Amino acid sequence: MPSAELEQRVTAALASVIDPEIRRPITELDMLERVVAGDDGRVLVVVRLTIVGCPASDRIERDVRAAAEQIAGSGLVDVELTVMTPEQRAALTERLRGGRARTNPFGPGTLTRVIAITSGKGGVGKSSLTANLAVALAARGLSVGLVDADVHGFSIPGLLGLVDDEGTPTKPTRVDEMILPPVAHGVKAISIGMFIEPTEPGQRASSVAVAWRGPMLHRTLSQFLTDVYFGDLDVLLVDLPPGTGDIAISLGQLLPNAEVVVVTTPQAAAADVAERSGVVARQTGQRLIGVVENMAGFVSPDGTVLELFGSGGGAEVAKRLSAGQAEPVPLLASVPLSVALRQGGDAGEPVVVSAPDDPAARAIEQLAGAIASRPRELQGRRLDLSVR
Incomplete structure (x- = not known):
């Protein structure tokens, strides 16, 4: 095969190599510097990494070699890794942002469905539900x-398995001022736990306390929305801290088109508190789309149901939040207590993956189906249309 033709065919094959962090072909990201074919049939592929010490370098090199060898032949490809210049990185970040300045892409006019998961109190399994819902979607x-x-009580990295054996959360990759979120089970996730460092000798990073007041909390949420490159999303889930504090108010300012799901348990006391979080969400301009009852009756092996936390709390919250509203707030799902769900959370394997036939997994899949099939609300959104 002539050298020029070999170079063209290898270049075309490399379009199938996806950067594992940016999730785009390396040929679109200007990461492919050159392809050179010699008269002996050997091919040299030079690839620009985004940063020095890129954590995905081994995978990129392996994928590039495999794609090129499909054309050139086994053992006939040499891969050389270099690093982008500051100017090339700046051009890349501008291209990824579509030429727009650093702004929150999920504000008014976004086509991404933003869903905030909230609860009136802690300990109702809100984060476990959010992680599993994200994976199911x-x-x-x-x-x-x-x-x-949930800056003060972050747990998403552990629930998704984005931690090492010591419990240290996976660090995001930074490309200049752009942050590339780690990916687990197809979900791009970001958490304050990925940035903090131990403050005492021998301390686990996952046990570091974050003691911040309102302004810092608002700034953190704003930076997550502005500096983290999620790419084009269908759905953005936001795991809110329990209660009706600063983050809930900031969410109303930063994500005015967010839809809200309220999580409660069957207990009457929990239902009372959960109702408050729904009321605050409505006061800050969000739209309540439903209630999820977590920790419902445990299904024992013989089929009997043990209602350890009582029953009816989810339906009661939905009823109260529907009162006086033109559109009722439905009970979207009732998720039973589950050993498999707890075990999956401890192991970083969401139950919808580790035990899809578990009753809790099936209930969460039902919830994912209800959300995915729900028509998108466009009222109050700016549609960027022009008439010619």
Whole structure:
């Protein structure tokens, strides 16, 4: 095969190599510097990494070699890795942002469905539900991002398995001022736990306390939305802290088109508190789309149901939040207590992946189906249309 033709065919094959962090072909990202074919049939492929020490370098090199060898032949490809210049990185970040300045892409006019998961109190399994819902939506072919806005009680990295053996969360990659979120089970996730460092000798990073007041919390959420490159998302889930504090108010300012799902348990006391979080969401301009009852009756092996936390709390919250509203707030799902769900959370394997036939997994899949099939609300959104 003539050298010029070999170079063209190898270049075309390299379009199938996807950067594992940016999720785009390396040929679109200007990462492919050159392809040179010699008279002896050997091919040299030079690839520009985005940064020095790129954590995805081994995978990129392996994928590039495999794609090129499909054309040139086994053992006939040499891969050389270099690093982008500051100017090339700046051009890349501008291209990824579509030429727009650093702004929140999920504000008014966004076509991404933004869903905030909230609860009136802690300990109701909100984060476990959010992580599993994100994975279930991604398994349906949707592009899903997840923001862990529970700054004081972050747990999303551990629930998704984005931690090492010591419990240290995976660090995002930085390309200049752009942050590339780690990906697990098809979900792009970001959490304050990925940035903090131990403050004492021998301390686990996952146990570091974050003691911040309102302004810092608002700034953190704003930076997650502005500086993290999620790409084009179908759904952005936001795991809110429990209660009705600063983050809930900031969400109303930063994500005015967010839809809200309220999580409660069957207990009457929990239902009372959950109602408050729904009321605050409505006061800050968000739209309540439903209630999820978590920790419902445990299904024992003989089929009997043990209602350890009582029953009816989810339906009661939905009823109260529907009162006086033109559109009722439905009970979207009732997720039973589940050993498999707890085990999956501890192991970083969401139950929808580790035990899809578990009753809790089936209930979460039902929830994902209800959300995925729900018509998108366009009222109050700016549609960028022009008439010629």
